[in-house]
Amino acid sequence: MSLTFEPNIESPDDFYELLTDAQRDLSDEDANDMNARLVLILANQVGSLADLKMAIEAAK
Amino acid sequence: MLNTYDFPEFAYVQSEEQKTGNPVRHTVIVVGAGPVGLTAALDFAAQGLNVVVLDDNNTVSVGSRAVCYAKRPLEIWDRLGVGARMIDKGVGWKLGRVFLRDEEVYTFDLLPEDGHKIPAFINLQQYYLEEYMVEACEKSPHIDLRWKHKVVSLHQHDDHVELAVETPDGIFTMEAGWLLACDGANSDVRRMVGAEFTGQFFQDRFLIADIVMKADFPTERWFWFDPDFHRGQSALLHKQSDDVWRLDFQLGWDSDPEVEKRPENIIPRVKAMIGDDVEFELEWASVYQFACRRIDQFRHGRVLFAGDAAHQVSPFGARGANTGVQDIDNLSWKLAAVVKGDAPLALLDTYHGERAYAADDNLLNSTRSTDFITPKNGASKRFRNAVLSLAKTAPFARPLVNSGRLSTPTPYLDSPLNTPDDGEWNGKMRPGTCAADAxxxxxxxxxxxxxxxxxxxxxxxxxxxxxxxxxxxxxxxxxxxxxxxxxxxxxxxxxxxxxxxxxxxxxxxxxxxxxxxxxxxxxxxxxxxxxxxxxxx
Structure with missing residues (x-):
């Protein structure tokens, strides 16, 4: 298993601002659509089906 | 009013210059005897400058107001001879707990490094802090405190500032080589020089209440998101000295400040937070809203700005008074060198360069905390709640929880006053950084x-x-x-x-x-x- 739950995000506050600012002017529906795309992009980066399964379980 | 504190009343004295009507050219006049103005008086005096402080009131801060004081300002006050008294009276703390609903999701420890004279943080009511500094000012032959003196207009000249000042005896003229405005977020001096003060307003209101209680809550900072006792909003509990506790309730933009300030509305909120069976007395309460903004230039001709007059932040992170005191630390030696003719005016302009940089860092941190605590839209709230719900089990989410990033000094890493390093160095003491104690x-x-x-x-x-x-x-x-x-x-x-x-x-x-x-x-x-x-x- 390579999925990590330990802190790994570079500059957490910078990341969080980037993420929320990207949706600041979006409607709820547009933000949800963007989140779906974002999940798929990041899932591709993770790659491993076992890791993705683990992530899905953790997020449930 | 307060049960635990007697407010001193400082005597108004008519000055000789008002009596005679002959203006005296003062070296420096400070406007505002709050934490920042009083620090300025003490630091200018330590530099050998004579300073007159004008304040439109005649007592200390009403209500506890600023509460958390960080290590660096305490080091500055220690250098000025008033730090030990504040630390003795204050309450030291280092642990913060964050709750979602009634469940703890995250604990942070400020983890103060051993081997420093000054603690990471203390909590102390602002009136004590001001009282101690007023006493120190009164002992200094360089400092002239003048109560019930209100600046009503100012006029800039090439080499001085001319002021019209109102006292109980009427209006008279004063002159200052330099004027330092420490008159707070609603600075009159800033308005008089026509400086820009821009940034972001937040559409939310908060109730702060000080209560006296003998309770066995630990000396920790407790912060709730969406607590069961105050659904949909945030709340904070923090101890001060004399068994006084600071409570903070987010109210939302639609609340009516006048209604919320009434004791009959405050008391049920407090009981819901601390429990029905805990005895307490309400000492002081206030409803506030806030903005994150900064002045365009910290120097306008012969008028300088420091503290909230120069930059206003949200209270999350204790970055208001703590930053203001560091403004003074930066300014006082530069102003003294310019006044004495030892350094060019260009040195004073680095005050803006270094402290505007620090103010922007504080504003960034304070704005981010505010955005986390009071999400601006549905998407932002969804991420906030996702972070909080993951934080309990997934360690990676914890650094994203933002209930206030507590004030630490901003190193002046890009300052033109620094000589860049030549060669390899380890550790934190890069040029522009404040010196570590040991x-x-x-x-x-x-x-x-x-x-x-x-x-x-x-x-x-x-x-x-x-x-x-x-x-x-x-x-x-x-x-x-x-x-x-x-x-x-x-x-x-x-x-x-x-x-x-x-x-x-x-x-x-x-x-x-x-x-x-x-x-x-x-x-x-x-x-x-x-x-x-x-x-x-």
Missing amino acids: PISVDGRPGWFLDLLTGGFALLALGVAAEPVDAGAFSPKLIALGTDFDDPDGLVSTRYDAGGGALYLIRPDQHVAARWRNFDAEAVKAAISRATAGAIR
């Missing part, structure tokens, strides 16, 4: 490193043979390890990366200006010239 001994007696750094530039020699350097008014005090002090725990050497020998030039405000591995008198002089905007050649 335990030392002097003649066999225990002491603290920062206590050596007083009254001007210092040249710190750690295992490097150095000689006194003549830089005129800025000649540094040579402080050599093994001669002037010892480092029994080795912490000075560690913190200053002195394994291979190190030489540091430290500014009067205890910030590193330059460092080398070897002594070269010409290099030291060049660094002093740079750190004083070319005052010496």
Whole structure:
């Protein structure tokens, strides 16, 4: 298993601002659509089906 | 009013210049006797400047207001001789807990590093802090405190500022070589010079209440998101001295401040938070809203700005008064050097450069905390709630939880006063950083490193043979390890990366200006010239 739950995000506050600012002017529906795309992009980066399964379980 | 504190009433005295009608040209006038203005008076006096402080009131802060004081401002107050009293009276703390609903999701420990004289944080009501500083000001022959003096207009000249000041005896004229505005977020002086003060307003309201209770809550900062006792909003509980506790309730933009301030509306909220069976008395309450904004320039001609008059932040992170005190630390030696004719005006302009940089860092942190605590839209709230719900089990989410990033000094890493490093260095003491404290001994007696750094530039020699350097008014005090002090725990050497020998030039405000591995008198002089905007050649 390579999925990590330990802190790994570079500059957490910078990341969080980037993420929320990207949706600041979006409607709820547009933000949800963007989140779906974002999940798929990041899932591709993770790659491993076992890791993705683990992530899905953790997020449930 | 308050049960635990008697407000002093300071005497109004009509000044000679008002009586006679002959204006006196003062070196410096400070407007506002709050934490920042009083610090300015003490620091200017320590630099040998005579200072007049004008305040439109005649007592200290009503209500506890600013509560959390950070290590760096306490170090500055310690240098000015008032820190020990604040630390004695204050309540030290280092642990913060964050709750979602009634469940703890995250605990942070400020983890203060051992081997520092001053604690990471204390909580103390603002009125105590001001009272102690007023007493210190009254003892100084350089400081003239004038209560019930309100600045009503000002006019700038090339070499001074002319003020119209109103007292119970009418309006009279004062003159100052320099005017320092410490008159708060709603600064009249700022309006009078027409400075821009722009930024972001937040559409939310908060109720703060001070209560007295004998309760066995620990001395920790407790922060709730969406607590069961106050659904949909945030809340905070924090201890001050005299068994006074600060409570903070987010109310939302639609709330009516006048209604919320009534005791019959506050008391049920408090009971819901602390429990029905805990006895308490309500001391003080206020409803506030806030903005994050900064002045365009910290200097407008002969008028300077510091504290909330120059930058206003949200309360999350305790970055208001703490930042303001550091403004003064930066300004006082520069202003003194310019007033005495030792340095060019360009040195004073680096006050804006360095402190606007720090203010922007504070504003960024404060805005981010506010955005996390009061999400601006549905998407932002969804992420906030996702972070909080993951934080309990997934450690990666914890650094994203933002209930306030607590005030730490902003290093002036890009300041033109710094001499860039030459060679490899480890540790935190990069040029532009405030000097780290460490335990030392002097003649066999225990002491603290920062206590050596007083009254001007210092040249710190750690295992490097150095000689006194003549830089005129800025000649540094040579402080050599093994001669002037010892480092029994080795912490000075560690913190200053002195394994291979190190030489540091430290500014009067205890910030590193330059460092080398070897002594070269010409290099030291060049660094002093740079750190004083070319005052010496």
